[in-house]
Amino acid sequence: MGVRIWEDNWLPNQQGFKMWSPKPVGCDVSHVFELIDFSSGLWKRDILQRLFLPFEALQIEQIPLSSMENDDQLVWADSPTGFFTVKSAYHCIRTWKEQENTSPSVATSDHVWKKLWKMQVLPRFAHFLWRALKGVIPTRQKLWNKGVRCPMFCPRCDNATETVEHALRDCPWFRRVWFASPLGFSWPNVVDQSFSAWCHEVIISAPQEVGEIFATVCYHIWKARNLLCFEGKDTSERMVVSHAMETLTEFQETQKQVRVAAVNANQRSGKLWRAPESGVLKVNVDASGSGSRWGLAVVVRNSFGNVVAAATKAMHVELGPEYAEVCAIQFGMSFALERGFSEIAL
Incomplete structure (x- = not known):
């Protein structure tokens, strides 16, 4: 008896134990044993990568293979011995009923x-x-x-x-x-x-x-x-x-470029960017320029470091860099409030 790739439940770490990858048109591979190189005792990686989604190919490669040439056999996943028992089936039914009666939000x-x-x-x-x-x-x-x-x-x-x-x-x-x-x-x-x-x-x-x-x-x-x-x-x-x-x-x-730029800027300044608490957005501002021509920038990130919003602005500043930094702070706060961000850290 051979375990069928797309019809049988055989992936141990997948919800429902079935393949999600669709069967390619004209595919002549149908059973799990066809995915194994018995001479080396390894999975045929080239076939896995060609037929399946990357995360499923990785799952399959992580399934250990036995050195003994045993026939495929079906096992009951909800029993430690792999054999079906009325008791384990009863526990399965109770679990399914509880899941049906529990709202997804809970x-x-x-x-x-x-x-x-x-x-x-x-x-x-x-x-x-x-x-x-x-x-x-x-x-x-x-x-x-x-x-x-x-x-x-x-x-x-x-x-x-x-x-x-x-x-x-x-x-x-x-x-x-x-x-x-x-x-x-x-x-x-x-x-x-x-x-x-x-x-x-x-x-x-x-x-x-x-x-x-x-x-x-x-x-x-x-x-x-x-x-x-x-x-x-x-x-x-x-x-x-x-x-x-x-x-x-x-x-x-x-996102990658922003993170790299932030790391480089922190290394130059000797400071490390610290993530805000969960549910809080962090507003970073900066001013750059010379003479009376200055550019203001604001970046808003969440607790995972992802950029939520960003903006730039050009302006004339006659009172020097300290005043430009103050303008940048004002610009950043106004920008965040205009977008309805209430929980923020500067």
């Missing part, structure tokens, strides 16, 4: 929110995903339930009511977006899982870089939907994915 909110806000993405991407998890994005079904008399069907396919699940996952058009993305997600026609549960699973179980791509693609799916609804602009699936990844890469590269 069961997973702390862990999910911590991972969400640590993502290296534009703040509006993380905020959109937070709204989607809360079920408050204005889908047509949501608007109808609130008394807004608008069309109920999806503006893209016009074949189903536009729920959160349909708008961000189940619409055939957006399924193609997910498949074209670096995540390569694909699933059956009917998914018996809420968007919130699916999102929790991705954020909690997958590495941070997967969550960052997930949040970015979700935002751009919704953006493409809005462009179609309100401006009549039709965007191709590949353009949605391309723009999403360009935006994410540009932001992350900028």
